[in-house]
Amino acid sequence: MSIRHEQKEQRRALILQSALDLFIRKGYGETKVADIAKAADMSMGLLFHYFDSKEKLYEELIRIGCERLKMDFNFINESPLAIFTATAEDLFDMISTNPSAAKMFVLMENAQHLDSLSEDLKEMLTEADKLIKKSIPLIVKGQLLGEIKQGNAEALAVAFWCSIQGIAQYIALHPETPCPNTKWVISILENREVD
Structure with missing residues (x-):
């Protein structure tokens, strides 16, 4: 180059x-x-x-954020809990090593509330917002295997992803804050009942 x-x-x-x-x-x-x-x-x-404009600059940031949030949960032979653990570890590692990563969580959340976005961007944000829906079948699979606690799969997905969102937002505003231990967030999903 x-x-x-x-x-x-x-x-x-x-x-x-x-x-x-x-x-x-x-x-x-x-x-x-x-x-x-x-x-x-x-x-x-x-x-x-x-x-060309502030709008184009904002759109580029949204595109970058949407690209980073693309996650594929089609792991046939992997433990659902291990997938959630690896995902949380990757996200926390990204937030810890790159201060912009936490800020992208804030930007993406704020963008959800803007009416002035182009249809193209609204569509991209809708896809990024499907992360919760995409993780529900994985939670159900984990429940069937006994790895993930019983309960409403959508509610568990909301609790998991919103905790990560909240942590990222807090760290974006307070960059000196350490990332929590991944196990603490995984405990939202993990079935700890003894047989």
Whole structure:
């Protein structure tokens, strides 16, 4: 990769990071392009060279967030509890090592409440929101195997995913906070009853 191309990629990443920080602190409506340019230490003209508008910049962040939330739960021979454990470990590792990851959780949650999004973005967010629904069959399988506690599978999925969402949001606002132990979150699902 050429030095010029690398510099362009670094500038683009800086713009995205600056915008992400501002969008979660000030909100989409209160964030101005001038704010983003100032935070990225560049002119508005240079920023517009990378993104045509604040909307396009926001859309790119949503696309990145949706891409990171794509998870496939079609593991035929794996333990459902092991899949949830690995997923939580991966997410907590990502949050611990990359401060932007926690902020993406906040951005994605806030985006769910914006009416002004394009239909394309609304569709992407709907797909990302299906994570709970996609995990229900895996919970049911785990219940049948005795790994996951009995109870309403959808309610268990909500408890699991919302705890991760809440943890990520808290860490985004308080970056010095350590991630909880994965086992604590897994205990929401794990069947601890003794036979």
